[in-house]
Amino acid sequence: xxxxxxxxxxxxxxxxxxxxLVQKQLNKSIQSLLAMDKDLAREIIxxxxxxxxxxxxxxxxxxxxxxLFNPVAVDLRLVFASFKINSHLERxxxxxxxxxxxxxxxxxxxxxxxxxxxxxxxxxxxxxKMIDENIAAFENGDSSxxxxxxxxxxxxxxxxxxxxxxxADYIKANTDKTVHLLNLMSIIRKLERVGDLQANIAEEIIxxxxxxxxxxxxxxxxxx
Amino acid sequence: MTPKIETKNLQxxxxxxxxxxxxxxxxxxxTVTALIGPSGCGKSTFLRCFNRMNDLIDGCDVEGxxxxxxxxxxxxxLNVDELRKKVxxxxxxxxxxxxxxxxxVAYGLRINGINEKKxxxxxxxxxxxxxxxxxxxxxxxxxxxxxxxxxxxxRLCIARALAxxxxxxxxxxxxxxxxxxxxxxxxxxxxxxxxxxxILIVTHNMQxxxxxxxxxxxxxxxxxxxxxxxxxxxxxxxxxxxQNYITGRFG
Ligand SMILES: Nc1ncnc2c1ncn2[C@@H]1O[C@H](COP(=O)(O)OP(=O)(O)O)[C@@H](O)[C@H]1O
Ligand SMILES: [Mg+2]
Numbered sequence: 296x297x298x299x300x301x302x303x304x305x306x307x308x309x310x311x312x313x314x315x316l317v318q319k320q321l322n323k324s325i326q327s328l329l330a331m332d333k334d335l336a337r338e339i340i341x342x343x344x345x346x347x348x349x350x351x352x353x354x355x356x357x358x359x360x361x362x363l364f365n366p367v368a369v370d371l372r373l374v375f376a377s378f379k380i381n382s383h384l385e386r387x388x389x390x391x392x393x394x395x396x397x398x399x400x401x402x403x404x405x406x407x408x409x410x411x412x413x414x415x416x417x418x419x420x421x422x423x424k425m426i427d428e429n430i431a432a433f434e435n436g437d438s439s440x441x442x443x444x445x446x447x448x449x450x451x452x453x454x455x456x457x458x459x460x461x462x463a464d465y466i467k468a469n470t471d472k473t474v475h476l477l478n479l480m481s482i483i484r485k486l487e488r489v490g491d492l493q494a495n496i497a498e499e500i501i502x503x504x505x506x507x508x509x510x511x512x513x514x515x516x517x518x519x
Numbered sequence: 520m521t522p523k524i525e526t527k528n529l530q531x532x533x534x535x536x537x538x539x540x541x542x543x544x545x546x547x548x549x550t551v552t553a554l555i556g557p558s559g560c561g562k563s564t565f566l567r568c569f570n571r572m573n574d575l576i577d578g579c580d581v582e583g584x585x586x587x588x589x590x591x592x593x594x595x596x597l598n599v600d601e602l603r604k605k606v607x608x609x610x611x612x613x614x615x616x617x618x619x620x621x622x623x624v625a626y627g628l629r630i631n632g633i634n635e636k637k638x639x640x641x642x643x644x645x646x647x648x649x650x651x652x653x654x655x656x657x658x659x660x661x662x663x664x665x666x667x668x669x670x671x672x673x674r675l676c677i678a679r680a681l682a683x684x685x686x687x688x689x690x691x692x693x694x695x696x697x698x699x700x701x702x703x704x705x706x707x708x709x710x711x712x713x714x715x716x717x718i719l720i721v722t723h724n725m726q727x728x729x730x731x732x733x734x735x736x737x738x739x740x741x742x743x744x745x746x747x748x749x750x751x752x753x754x755x756x757x758x759x760x761x762q763n764y765i766t767g768r769f770g
Contacts, residue, residue, distance in 0.1 A: 297767050297768065299766075365725075366766070367729070367754070367765050367766060368755065368762050369762060369766065370766050372754070506754070506755040
């Protein structure tokens with residue numbers, strides 16, 4: 296194995312670590328939301344610093360590889376893709392933290408029936424599945440897995456789209472809870488963003504593996 | 520547009536050794552083409568086909584067509600001296616003659632029968648300027664070429680090749696014996712020279728190929744494996760062997 300291959304292997308490991316770190320943040324944010332667990336929410340906010348530090352570290356690793364090894368072809372694509380995936384993951388971490396912030400502000404649990412109706416858990420598990428597919432795609436250089444992510448994103452988008460009317464109806468019937476319900480809507484938007492970011496990450500993985508540029512190609516996957 | 524240079528089913532043998540295996544190649548005028556590939560794959564051999572330098576090697580047999588401006592130069596009746604006026608060559612190690620700087624550049628001109636002092640001076644100055652050496656040597660043209668630095672000597676050899684106003688310039692690892700500063704001067708020069716010349720350059724420095732050339736040809740054991748725009752070769756090579764080579768996974 297060449298020196299460069301060793302460095303690229305480490306970079307891949309760092310990105311996988313970052314994936315797992317922010318996936319944990321997302322899982323905790325949903326858990327804290329459903330249980331209104333404020334301690335857990337505080338834990339997420341504290342761990343956000345680690346996410347940011349990790350992002351900076353990976354940026355530096357990418358910069359060093361380019362400066363010292365002049366990678367080309369698939370190696371260069373891996374470094375570019377990693378650089379962007381890193382930033383998408385950091386923003387996903389921001390969304391998890393955003394959810395935790397709402398949990399800290401709120402005083403009561405959401406109505407279970409409403410959560411069911413909104414398909415919040417489905418939305419969350421779809422986002423989680425997208426992360427799993429992207430991790431597998433990235434680790435194994437398997438773009439077919441990354442391509443699955445676009446369909447899952449459509450599912451997430453559809454749930455987000457349907458949520459607006461459901462929440463609007465609830466607000467009409469429960470005007471005393473308007474702020475509470477608007478917060479819930481904001482949380483759903485954050486989950487929708489997580490789906491978008493995972494779709495962006497899938498694009499980067501396909502670029503890395505297949506040298507294909509899918510960005511802005513609306514015919515390939517329609518994003519709302 | 521007729522390509523500046525072209526080969527069709529070019530085969531070359533050193534005795535029984537098949538050194539070039541059916542090369543189909545073409546390059547347009549005013550472009551730089553880099554030839555890359557592991558040692559012994561045939562890059563220098565290929566380069567020498569364009570000035571018939573392989574003629575000097577015993578037992579070397581060339582088949583197929585080699586065209587410059589649409590004319591086949593692989594023809595036994597060709598006037599090789601005329602050809603070499605059109606094709607300049609720069610080698611790996613600077614090889615100035617043990618003469619003055621001026622006489623080194625004037626050498627080819629004198630061979631071509633130019634002896635008038637004023638014309639010689641004009642052409643020598645022009646060639647030295649093109650080779651980005653004029654400012655450094657203009658006050659010392661009588662100085663021996665052996666007394667200047669290696670990087671300056673290589674640019675002097677480039678000036679010597681350019682003085683006879685060739686249209687095609689062949690460079691065989693022109694910077695491999697130079698320090699980084701001289702190397703970047705020569706690279707800068709190559710980049711500028713393509714306004715007037717067509718350049719074929721052999722290089723072992725992958726980044727140099729990427730920096731100076733428009734097209735890159737990857738050779739492997741006598742075959743041209745992949746030939747494409749340099750940006751494509753270095754971002755998205757189509758053939759795995761090329762990718763392995765440029766990413767350093769085999770050599
Ligand atoms: N003068 C020669 N006589 C016999 N074989 C030669 C001669 N020059 C080169 N070769 C052989 O031809 C092959 C290509 O050589 P060359 O063109 O010098 O490769 P490169 O420039 O890519 O390193 C090699 O196997 C080399 O040994
Ligand atoms: Mg050679």
